[in-house]
Amino acid sequence: MSLGQQLAPHLPFLRRYARALTGSQVEGDRYVRAALEAIVAAPEEFPRDLEPRLGLYRTFQAIWQTVHLEEDPRSGASAGTHEEIARRRLAQIAPLSRQALLLTAMEGFSVDDTAFLIAKSPDRVSELVNEAIAEIERQTRTRVLVIEDEPLIAMDLESIVRDMGHDVTGVAVTRDEAVALAMEDRPGLVLADIQLADDSSGIDAVKDILAEFSVPVIFITAFPERLLTGERPEPTFLITKPFQRATVKTTIAQALFFDQATVPAGA
Structure with a gap:
């Protein structure tokens, strides 16, 4: 079975995660597309020792983290847009907390797998999830x-x-x-x-x-x-x-x- 065939069943759910993470269908799909383009450009670098779904999300996380380290969080968003509303609220909650929450509760990854995806310890993942839930419910x-x-x-x-x-x-x-x-x-x-x-x-x-x-x-x-x-x-x-x-x-x-x-x- 080709790599594309292995990844295809997981794409709708990666798109769901990306949209929840960004709050936008367009933006979420843009990140998914970037991850797929990276895989197509260098298939030999895809982690074959992992389950295809875990490897796919790992590739997406690498794209997401790289882009968000490079972007100015205040750029490209006008006051009153969904993006600006999200950015203002994101200023009060660590992005990693939200990622940990979505990966565990929405995408169903174990704490250990989530720890691998966001490069944190399992104990830290549990802390991040609790922090995210408390802050989002407060807002x-x-x-x-x-x-x-x-x-x-x-x-x-x-x-x-x-x-x-x-x-x-x-x-x-x-x-x-x-x-x-x-x-x-x-x-x-x-x-x-x-x-x-x-x-x-x-x-x-x-x-x-x-x-x-x-x-x-x-x-x-x-x-x-x-x-x-x-x-x-x-x-x-x-x-x-x-x-x-x-x-x-x-x-x-x-x-x-x-x-x-x-x-x-x-x-």
Whole structure:
């Protein structure tokens, strides 16, 4: 099996990580593209002694760290953009903490593998994860709309959201109900399944909502390949079912971290 064939199944998830790290589909894909170009340019340097996924992320991390050491963190971003909002918040939290959090909670790497990827000790990785969670939760509080037709999953999501200190504006099980709830009480975040109770689409519900106002969205689905096609605009934040509570918490924190207009809980 060629190196390209070994890496292909892992690319959608690397793109997910890159987007969560940067808060932008365009920027995230730019870093992924740079990593792939580096592999194509020097395939003999790819670490063949590692699992392909670990080697792929290791190559990405090398690109990311090199670029961010060279860039002025204040350059290229105008006040009020998502990038500038993110940069201001990033000034209060170490980039390594966020990387450690995403790699463990969202991407599912072990503490040891994460330590390898970011070149820190396992104990330090654990410290970084705890620091990131505490700081991100401190910075972001909002109201959340849940679009999910499976009662147990909806209850689990509600519990996670409230545990993080956010409020739940409602739970919708159809497209029409989701849009109605969103118009009645505008949320600061939307958690959306794709397939809903009446065979309507969570994607369509989100499109209807976004046509009225801007809000960060996290899609939660058992079929991520339906969204990560590369053929149309794709979600910045995507969680695969079955999910871990830590993954949901991390993704919510990241989505709100990059949002310009987080709605205060209870406002």
